[in-house]
Amino acid sequence: MNIEQKIANEVVSIILEKSGMQIGTDKVHLQKTRKEFQGDLTLVVFPYVKAMRMSPELTAETFGKHLVTRLDEVIAYNVIKGFLNLTFSEKFWLDFLLNKTLEQSIEDKKQQPDQKPVVVEFSSPNTNKPLHLGHIRNNLLGYSISKILEANGQKVVKVNLVNDRGIHICKSMLAWMLKGEGATPESLGKKGDKFVGDYYVLFESLLRKQVNELSSEQGLDEEEARIKAPLMEQARELLRRWEARDHEVVEIWKKMNGWVYEGFDKTYQRLGVSFDKTYYESETYLLGRDIVLQGLNSGILYAKADGSVWADLSEYKLDDKLLLRADGTSVYMTQDIGTAQLRYDEFDASEMIYVVGNEQNHHFDVLKKVLKKLGKNYADTIYHLSYGMVELPEGKMKSREGTVVDADDLMDEMIDTAKKTTEELGKTQDFTEEEKSLLYNMIGLGALKYFMLKVDPKRNMLFNPAESIDFNGNTGPFIQYTHARICSIRRTAGEDRMHKASDFILMSNLNEKEKRLIKTLYDYPNVVSEAAREMSPAQIANYVYELAREFNQFYHEYSILNEPDVTQSNFRLCLSDLTANTIKQGMTLLGIVVPERM
RNA sequence: GGUUCCGUAGCUCAGUUGGAUAGAGCAACAGCCUUCUAAGCUGUGGGUCCUUGGUUCGAAUCCAAGCGGAAUCACCA
Structure with missing residues (x-):
């Protein structure tokens, strides 16, 4: 049981004891204590003052007193208005760090065997046009969300449906x-x-x-x-x-x-x-017709005088949808009905995710309703991961006006910029040509991917070709740099030292930067599950950035290897090590590789 | 016109089921490399969270109306 659950349980039982009222632990809302206040976790007590029949301050006092006596982890509290700020023991934080260090890294959840997979469709290009910036967003999102679901212990099948006809x-x-x-x-x-x-x-x-x-x-x-x-x-x-x-x-x-x-x-x-399976529309475009005809036979769908087949969606307040033309041929919707069925039959999917732009919101709305009408239970497992358009300063990309940003060109540019920037900094003179080119790829693509993924998927985003994607600040290279920086410390420390580092004895007096770093590390698993729940790689991106920033502040203020106190030094080494592992792991979920040196 | 989404600093974006004085980066300005990587760190300035009402102990967040923008409402895919 984690500390949040323990606190929630205690809060529930205190309320029960004092007022006789029974509330669920899920109703107990804990939040991180804001950094301007003393404490680690904050309970907002306003929701319980009625039940407790006390002022907010007194309610908070009561909770605080009980929590400190009942939970070893909670050693202090303070009350400001209706906010109860709880402070955890250093042992709590150090135990967390030690456990993680022994595992060698932050680990994502293990997949359970025999579970039904989640099918994620993304990319889905047309074969008449090269891939452009919009496809990049789609591909990165699809890939990242697959990784994130896997990190949450789910089995994922990545599929591509190529429009080849x-x-x-x-x-x-x-x-x-x-x-x-x-x-x-x-x-x-x-x-x-x-x-x-x-x-x-x-x-x-x-x-x-x-x-x-x-x-x-x-x-x-x-x-x-x-x-x-x-x-x-x-x-x-x-x-x-x-x-x-x-x-x-x-x-x-x-x-x-x-x-x-x-x-x-x-x-x-x-x-x-990459994909686990590629479908071709030339092989699937006739599917769906039989399902529609069955629906017609069983009276769920209806035919017009000209022979065309329609779904009546008036119960959902939507216009009727054509499913077969008068000449018997299919429309897009019909195909999608077929491919959904195919996918369901083939993988027995627990969930079917479609990474498709928000211009098709209505289409997926209708698709789900039609499937539902046809009695397909898996209609509810369909999730349209709808993402916003990538816009240019002058608006939408238009192929006729030649404003389309080509995927290959953009990657070339990014890698080229990475090369120039790296050469200017001159830290890689001893790299082989191969190492250099690997590094430039990593950085260029890291910048591009992070730029695309840090934005909430559902929002439209702006890309200005005139100003190149940044390498400083809230960017991929900044995070990659932080990782490389820690790797450098590891190298300087040497393998023997790294092995012995977790030997540190529990010490007291964590400084502010150490504590904030350790708290941020502690958040990682929550962020990963939140990212899956919200289907948002942006959550991971923003977290990893926060972590990197936190580390750099700590790094700047305190010495790790030059710290004379060995225990202290070992502790900081562990902290840095875990930070690097967490950065790497988080970036992997975004499909971004981090270098050991840059 | 109907439906859906969006509107937060000059710009690009965060802001966890409603919580404390709304945060980052870029850009501008001022500092910090004899010390583990300066792609870094510190500081300054910068806000009518589109507007107006409502809900309540409390609203950027929820509701309503309005303003502005986008998408969609195909026998295109």
Whole structure:
């Protein structure tokens, strides 16, 4: 039982003894004592003054007196207005540190065997465009949340659903067939996804010309012209042939998608994300139809006169949703019904998380309602991890205006900046070329990932390409630096010394910085479970930053290895060691690697 | 127009189911390397927590209305 629970139990029993009122321990709210007051944990007593029939001050006094006598860990208290500040014994804090040190690190919860997994879908790219900044946020979030859930003892299956079919792919294919002259990524020395993306852009510009001509010659408006343009007709013809499994078309489609995957794989690898399973829409886009037809047969869904199938969602105050067109073909929603079922059948998932932008909030709302209507119990296990858009100073990224921030370019830039900054500081002269390049990657990507993940997922965030992502202050490199700094101390101390460090005898008089550091370390497990509950890597990011800051203040004010008192020195060494381990562990949950030297 | 989300320092963001005098970083200014890594540390200035009401011992946080912004309301995905 941890100390918070012990206190809560005591509070409950004191209230019961004094007033006869029974309250749940979950109603006892404890908070960290603010640093301007004396104490470690604070109980706000206002909620209990009625039951206790005392003034807030007297209530707090009563609680304080009892807690000190009943709990060894609580050695002192003070009361300010209705706030009861409790102080824990140094033994309590030192025991915590010793236990953790013996374990060698802060450990995350172990997975329980035989439990149902959580399926996390993220990334889900289109194969006609290279990955951009928005995808980066998606990928980092998905990956990090998977790590965080694992750290909470859950089994996680990371899945990707690639949108590899449809009219947009046909556009790239058509442009390549018409203008490519047999070019390949190899022949042009281009990354596969970029290569294919270029043909998508080319298609759009060719189409634009036709649309303009049609508008001026026949006076059609833009929308009509786009539909009537011969290029669009050709693209639709390609899609029809693809769906009919036309050999030639399928071969080209395979070839071009293959190029894209090669490119994506490189980007994923650099970004450090991976998947346990990849689904392809070309293999799943027909799913869902049967479920819808069953729903129609059993009268849950209805058909209109033209044969189209709909879900009546008026009970949820939503518009009716089309699920099958009059010609029997599926829409996006239908596919998602199918893939949800597939995923559920395949993994027997306890929870299915979809990391998808908030522009699809409504879609997921409807998806859950339709599944529920169809009697699928797993509808309730679907969680849309909805995240905000990454915006530029001038607003949304628009591919037409060329404001899209490319994922590879951005990573290149970050790594390049890391290189420059590191070279200017000149601390890595003795690094080999390989070590250098590893370090630059670590720092550049650390800066980028931390920048993206420290913001609450649900909020829109701003990225200004004009000012590069910072390396000082609340940033990835600052945290990485703190880790490297501690590693340097470890090296100086030497292995023998590190082994013996936990030999420190319980001493008294923890100084303020030591105490705050140890208290922050103590918080780690809570933060990890909170991050999982809130589905927010930002909680981890902000915590690790806080920890690093706390350490640097301590480091600045007190000497660790040069402290003449051996016990004191060993204690500080342990404290530093645990800090480094915790930083590393926390950063791992963000998908960020920390260096030993930088 | 309906629905949902958002509005905190010049800028980017924290702020734990309502709790004490609202916090960081960047930017600006002033300091700190003969000592374990200065990508660091210390200090100064900077606030109508969008506005107005309400709920209560107490509101940045909850409720209502308004203002401003975003997304969405497709037989696109």
